[in-house]
Amino acid sequence: MNKLMKHYYTHWLLLPGLLLFIGLFIIPSLGSFYYAFTDWNGLRVTRFVGWENFLNLFDGGDNFLAFKNTLIFTVITTFFKITLGLLLAILLNMKLRSTMYLRTVFFFPVILSTVAVALAFSAIFHPSHGLLNECLRLLHLDSWTQSWITNPHIVIYSVSMVEIWKYAGLHMMLLLAGLQSISNEPYEAATIDGANALEKFRYITIPLMIPIIKANILISLISGLKVFDIVIALTNGGPGGASNVINTIIFKSFAAQRYGEGTAANLLLFILILVVVLILNKILSKKEVEV
Template sequence: MNKLMRRNYTYGMLLPGALLYVLLFIVPSMGSFYFAFTDLTDFDFYSARFIGWDNFKSLFDAEESMLSLQNTIVFTIVTTVFKMALGLALALLLNMKLRTTLYLRTVFFFPVILSTVAVALAFSAIYHPTTGLLNQSLRLIGLDSLAQEWLTNTKLVMYSISAVEVWKWTGMGMVLFLAGLQSIPLDAYESATIDGASAWQKFRSITLPLLLPSIKSVFFLSMIGGLKVFDIVIALTNGGPGKVSRTLNYMVYEDFSKQYYGEGTAANLILFLLILVTMAILNLFISRKEVEM
């Protein structure tokens, strides 16, 4: 009897949280699969008419939608590559026994805790074409030809936004890589040193294989964050100039703000499937590599 009561007590404590999760996440998520195929334009769900694939066709036929998809992919690739490369480089540097290690860890991680809006305001000033710190610094050292209109040049704007994202979130990757590096046993390096292995051989044969779980975590977080990008875009450019820096999430936001709920839900479903398929493929590929190593 006591065992039965203890078991029921456990389930009873879990039940409120489970109900909230079902009501606030599972039910709306399942409903979105249906409303993506309707002409829902207000919150009168019962009047929504089933229109099949029309919402998806209008999204793929629109040139702006394809540009949003292209911007999302470019942003994801650029930010993932640089966040991983710079994060690993900083982790390797700060894993050394330096006097300023603790101070530098704090400095490099500090951007992660800053508000996105505050970061966007700061970089809007830095990127200003005439009074911005970046262009003024370039002119000061005689590189006037490199001074650009960083947030209004249609060819540069997505890369400028990507640079801000990299600056803000590299510290997160650094911390995860650093945790992985500090979990590697020193005995492995000592044995490699006795065998005459070079620094590159140690990195390739010891550090990288043992760091693969951390690499996997940083890679997935960066990819998902890139595909879901919204806040930094709306804070820096509001999708401009014109609509050339819109992303998929921005497109969803714009559809919902115009009360095109059916089309917005369809766009959100496309984003969900894009993230799901991308992560599944990458997880399969990385898992195979992990087994081989």
């Protein structure tokens, strides 16, 4: 009996955490499938409204623009964060003397507060005396100057630039770890066969890096679809709702006490993330190679 109790002792230690996870995540998540179809005031359900909450989300142009902005933001930031992260990882994998210093410099934006970053870039993007436009004027590129965060046509791209600057270093570190985990044997064999650096990168590095690249893409896609803090801190969804994303719509719905509508938007976001992740995971898994 004592031996049996010792066998299950560590499993009982997981019980408090499991109960908290079920009570604070699983049950509320399952409940959202019901509340999304109701007129919920936060305390009780007043009536069942069916698909009305979902239809309201697409009834106005602002909400449709929020979904469009979320997809634009996700695609742009994922592409550039992974691309820049991979280029920086390759650079730091060259055993430079300044490798440790450069790692710190490139990773430093990741640990900065989002609010602090937003305040800094609000000054950098200022249309009249911001650092970015001043540099463009100094280079005699006056035609490139823009109202970066007050022009509704380009504001979501400006927010994307900030996200890329802040988190490219995170993906650099993850990809660098993947590069350093590849043994030298395949490269030595390729050298004997007469392969050049580009061929080694294409036929050895990339195939062996597919699992870590896939993980980075999924991380970036999920964070892009869930974007909220940088938008709120930098533009608050403006100007005129031009930089709204799905989570700002959810936030504003709950702030206006439209809890059923906010829950419906949150449920749509969950389904969108689930579908994108499953499809992409299936596509990228086919490209993985056996080591």
